[in-house]
Amino acid sequence: MLLIEALLAIMLGCFLGIFSGLAPGIHVNTIAMLTGAFAAKQDLNFALMVVSMTMAHSFLDFIPSILLGAPDAENFLSALPGHRMLLRGKALKAIRLCVAGCIFGTIISFALLPFFSSFVIKTISFLHGIIPAILLASLLMAVFSEKGLKKKFFAAVVVALSGTIGLLSLQSFSSGNELFALVTGFFGTSTIIFSLKEKTAIRKQRTEKNGFRTFPILKASLLGAIASAIVSLFPAIGPAQAAFIVKKFSAKISTEKYLVVLGAISTASSVFSFFVLYLIGKARTGTAVAVRNVLNLGESEMLAICAAMLIAAGLSALAANFVSKRALNGLQKIKYWKVNLAALAAMVLLVFFVCGARGMLLLFASTATGLAALGAGVKRTNCMAFLILPTISYYLK
């Protein structure tokens, strides 16, 4: 009976994660916080649902992020790697590469756990002391990695704007939903508005079966998993910084390998976030906070969570392969700008209903900053300053 209850919770989590992954703008953190309000204390099944949802989301959210919000072909070089493949007619291959990264990222993360656990336990007190310096360094590296003085200047402006928005909103508002509005604005609505402005039309997509060489996929997945393990030790930095680390330390990585890295980072970050919660009691992600709020993680609970992660990873990979081809066929039948417009409307409505008028204000400010970054051609990881600066200020108080 208990096994069936646990399996039902995992299946529900997978379903919610697939939904949140496919629906642009809906984040697992939002669902975890909303459902967490109804969860009983020490409810392991709720935790299993949240963990499965997180894993499923990390597999499926590549589909809308590759298929939606692509810029015009003239801006090919400034496009995200997934969008570059979409503009070449290889969106399905891009999704499959991400899914392969997700699968092998999960397996490699589990293989790395013994080393990760002993490293965390030995170094955590030292790491705690250097968190503000590491966060500041990550911001500076993001700014100075831009090419040319002009871009460095614009990146610094984006960091200053995002940081100010974060400092003002995350400390003075109390609804707890402002993070949702900010993430949607910086990375969701701004991308879609930019794409709409350019009247992008996507070319016919190739849908033949793919085959990838094993070793490069495994190597890219290992890189992604190691980078995720490193960033999971610190608050406020996440997959974007992990991807940045990989790009910095692996010379000239191809678009295809980079997509595998992104996939591996996405799932490995989820795996390590729950392990950091178990090992040191620190919640580095919204879903880890939701789990911490209802459950004291012991050995037995962690075993169940590992099982949920593996089941959800397997099922979500199959779901992603099933959905991607159909989504792509559907996308080619309707005008691209109409799909983007519908996604934009859904995001704005969701922010309005979840966060109210204050959320709309934050959405407006963060969208404008995201658009400024896109317009200036600088990386949008600079917008992460909205989370990094308040965290630095918290640690320095």
Next chain:
Amino acid sequence: MLTDAVISKTAAALAITGLLLLAFQQLPQKKTVSEALKTEKGKQVEILAKVSWAKESGQSVFFELDDGNKIMASISRNAAGKGIIKPNSVVSAKGIVSGGNGKSILLAREVNAVD
């Protein structure tokens, strides 16, 4: 070569591994009585303990903890009929923990004498 079929098979293998791990996690765990008291509601546990007090019918029993405290257990008729629920006898009891931390009651479905 990693084809779509190989990736799908790997995904299926991952899900099956998770399922086996979950089944393993759900197996009853042997615990000391003190550990059982800390176990949350709804968990299935197996404990080893000395019976300190039992009703004549044998259906309500206090098990003595290692630290001298006692935990109340409700024993099913099936288990009570074995005649082993008597003060100072050492038994193993398997069942579901009911109640919150520190106030746990064991709903024991199976009780066996320990040599």
